[in-house]
Amino acid sequence: MPKFRTHLIINKRDSDKIKALSFNNIKLDLLPEPSKCYWESLDGRSSSISYGGRDPETIREDEIPLNELIIEAATEEVAEDFISILQGGMLLVFPDASIIHKFIFITEYDESRNKLYTDEHIFSYLKKFDNVSFGCLIAQKIIRDNQLVYAIEKYKTSIGLTSFNPYSADPMYGKVFDNYDFKREYHTKAAFAIIAAFSVIEELGLEIRSSQKRPRFLNSATGEWNPDVLLDVQERLNESNISDRLTFDWVYRGDPTRIEKEIKPYFGFDSEWTKYGEAVRDKTLTIAEAVHNASYLRNFIAAHKFNELTQYISPYDVFNVQSLGRKLILNKLNLWQAMLDRNK
Template sequence: MKKYRSHLILFHRDSALIKSLNFDDHDIDLEVTPEPTGTFWKSADGRSESWIKDPQESHRFENTVPADELIIIAKNEGIAEDILSTIKGGILLAYPDFNNFPLVADLNSVEEIQPEIYKDEYFNNYYKQIGHVGYGCRVLKEAYERADFQYAIEKFKLSLKINSMTPDSAHPKHGQIFKHYDPDKSYHTSGAFAITAAFSVVEELGLEVRSSSKKPRFIDNEKGTWNPSVLHDIEERLKKIGVTKIDTFDWIFRGDKTEVEKDLKPYFGFDSEWTKLNEDVRDKTLTFPEAIHNLSYLRNFIASHKFSTLTQFISPYDIFNAQSLARNLILRSLGLWKIELYNHTN
């Protein structure tokens, strides 16, 4: 087993969470060690953290100790890279903001470069301190040795990378902050592929609605009356990851109806509880089978195959809905949907 530097600097609460994780049943492990740059510091009790540009000035910080770096232990660098990729996916599952997600340097063996080298400004720039690394490691613990989970996480990351917005941008207090239409065909293309990747997450988890011409999804498509056998099938698969019939998912609609929204068939949901707060907010509360149907409709008729005339009307909110549903289902499949970010006991 070899040790590899992740170049990820941990906040104290992430260090504590990582130390609480047990990887004894796996061929991998994680540890935390004092970071070598002399740039990141924390108080001895972990209640405060600081950063300095010049490591030579570190003597000014009394009663402090170096912050921790995440170290990955694995048989080889390829496995370590795979582990780090899953951890990064877990960080984005905690808060999906790819645009501000720092790309740290590639892994290297702990023995490869002497710690003193990192005191040099060029090398200490390899290091970044970001939040939710502990949660990312928790995701790794649950996803490791499950290829379907790991592929679902990679597809989620790819969807965010292609085109995404932050959850805060979708908060009802903001109303509609993005225009629905962008004339740029590159935007239409990236939006369509982001939706397609998000739907592929659902397929990877085995949670797509399974219907066919011989087994139609709806008895009445206009009214949205489900075929009982199709509905029972998806409800049973959702039940296995803890989704009950009373669990709901809020689908974001903002401003005027788009051409995409007008085309959704059937048109599911009732007004979400916060819609009265802002006239631009028309969000709908759906059951999970309804939400998965909406996503499959976007993928099948608007986002994939040969683009239709509706593809140009994909909005940031369509993309966000697709990715939010994918994120929700990944975390539920991992058993982490109701787990607090820094709960050490569950």
């Protein structure tokens, strides 16, 4: 099979993890990166970049070059599909849109062209990101599961439209973003980001299934669920390896927004970190309650013809639906704790 260059720079620890993975239709190779710019210590505790390449006489005995990830696949399209899933897996670890916008590209591997990467312009094509090995692990687990692959691609689409990374949601920072943006371009991107993120939940088969004949609530004012509807979603959660006792913290920052006031029922109890101040009003919800909130945003605010409330979608509304989809995917794969422990 032909080899394809990913331009992804991998350290030794991630290289060892990738070597332990196996795939049916592709093979992953790790070769010394071509620019001779990326180095690390043998114990992995330090790394360096030497622009222009390293003078062999300055290389210490305790230093090794980093690797580039190479994909062997039947066609370039197969390799590109794999790298897209890998990218989505990296986003599940840390949702940062720069992973999308500054990501790598596939070219056919030609060892005779390695010397080109000593040129400063070509060297810039090489990218070093965190969590590549975890992205490969995700790809190994889902590559033959269309529903999970499409769930990740939808999640990636949502993150690419508009998003912020989890650091900005840390309660210690309080309210980082304005809840209202005047620009209609933002309203449109935010609405479609919510639609794509909620579609992740649908792809997993974890939406709440109710209708006029089978209402979601017996009393929407008090949040009393129709027990048949609630049991149905709880059973599907359990069948997906997700405990129906799992909780989700819905981020509310600053004064209540127009949309927050519209969502009924108003679920949840104060998250443990609301002590950080009045700007932090986060609520702890059950997964079913969180899916209800997400579906409300999707059905009545974001989808179909925009209404008067669409302009009030806040960055936190988008973040909540995206984060819920992320949590459901990782828990379905039984990788949430592994993701948290990945650097131990």
